[in-house]
Amino acid sequence: MLQTSSNRIIASPLAKRLAREMGVDLSGITGTGPRGRIVRHDVESASKGSSGKPIAQNKSLVSATPNLPQAGYTLEPHTQMRKIIAKRLTESKQTVPHFYLTVDCQLDALLDMRARLNKKLESDGVKLSVNDLIIKACANALIKVPNANVSWSDEGLLKYHQADISVAVAIPGGLITPVIRAADRKGFKDISLEMKALAERAKAGKLTPEEYTGGSFSISNLGMFGIKDFAAIINPPQGAILAVGQGEQRPIVRDGELAVATVMSCTLSVDHRAIDGAVGAEWLQAFKAFIEEPFMMMV
Numbered sequence: 001m002l003q004t005s006s007n008r009i010i011a012s013p014l015a016k017r018l019a020r021e022m023g024v025d026l027s028g029i030t031g032t033g034p035r036g037r038i039v040r041h042d043v044e045s046a047s048k049g050s051s052g053k054p055i056a057q058n059k060s061l062v063s064a065t066p067n068l069p070q071a072g073y074t075l076e077p078h079t080q081m082r083k084i085i086a087k088r089l090t091e092s093k094q095t096v097p098h099f100y101l102t103v104d105c106q107l108d109a110l111l112d113m114r115a116r117l118n119k120k121l122e123s124d125g126v127k128l129s130v131n132d133l134i135i136k137a138c139a140n141a142l143i144k145v146p147n148a149n150v151s152w153s154d155e156g157l158l159k160y161h162q163a164d165i166s167v168a169v170a171i172p173g174g175l176i177t178p179v180i181r182a183a184d185r186k187g188f189k190d191i192s193l194e195m196k197a198l199a200e201r202a203k204a205g206k207l208t209p210e211e212y213t214g215g216s217f218s219i220s221n222l223g224m225f226g227i228k229d230f231a232a233i234i235n236p237p238q239g240a241i242l243a244v245g246q247g248e249q250r251p252i253v254r255d256g257e258l259a260v261a262t263v264m265s266c267t268l269s270v271d272h273r274a275i276d277g278a279v280g281a282e283w284l285q286a287f288k289a290f291i292e293e294p295f296m297m298m299v
Helices: 013-022 040-047 059-064 080-095 108-124 130-144 188-203 277-292 294-298
Strands: 098-106 150-152 157-159 165-167 169-171 174-176 217-221 240-254 257-271
Touching (some): 098 277, 108 277, 108 294, 130 165, 130 217, 130 240, 169 188, 257 277, 277 294
Parallel strands (some): 165 217, 217 240
Antiparallel strands (some): 150 157, 240 257
16 A cells, blocks of 8 residues: 555545445555555455455435435345446436327227237237237338438438337346347238247347347337336437337227227337437327228238
């Protein structure tokens, strides 16, 4: 440990920062840097118990956090996946100017078509989910409104030639977004089979990087948890993400008469650098049309 005549400890700025973060007392460390200067390696070694003393609790800090349980708590170290998720989403919210558009879609026609298709596909062992049809509707809407199938870069606007749809899948310790590539050119059956295979591989931790990177648009569906509506954080460098809520029966007015319909709320989060409000609204309008008139996705 190098100290000046005034007993000041000499350590690199990085070592000082790490010591604060790791709770290591620099006065208990012998530096290995030039002239005994404490460097990063010294602090890291001390934090593992080879040297150094823990910093005493700061009473003012303790008093500033009165809601901590007196019985204590368990500190679970972050996994590498959790660190990456935290870093990317924090960067997204801090650097991407989000704006949000919400639309309600009537699902009854889509549910009816799904039931009919599933009856025909039963012998093939295929069962379409609502999410499979939503993937197709998103892809078709991106092709119909190509100005929404873009992402921002410092060099220019990236305009994608096909609809590669990233679908959020919850896995132990986080989430991952396997990609259905060229979903606009695939039928419901192919999308369903591919999505199920990708989801199974994702939960088993067997996806390759090529299977979960490079999408042009994302979907996050929490409807199965009873969530009515929410706004998702954009997955950079993509330009938008659709948050899908639960389909539920709601009162509507049809031809001047009160009726009941199955309605799903969807919120589009948009990067305003790449996509203007009118373009986002046009895309949502196209998406809603495919959901409410689903036979148009088969044309």
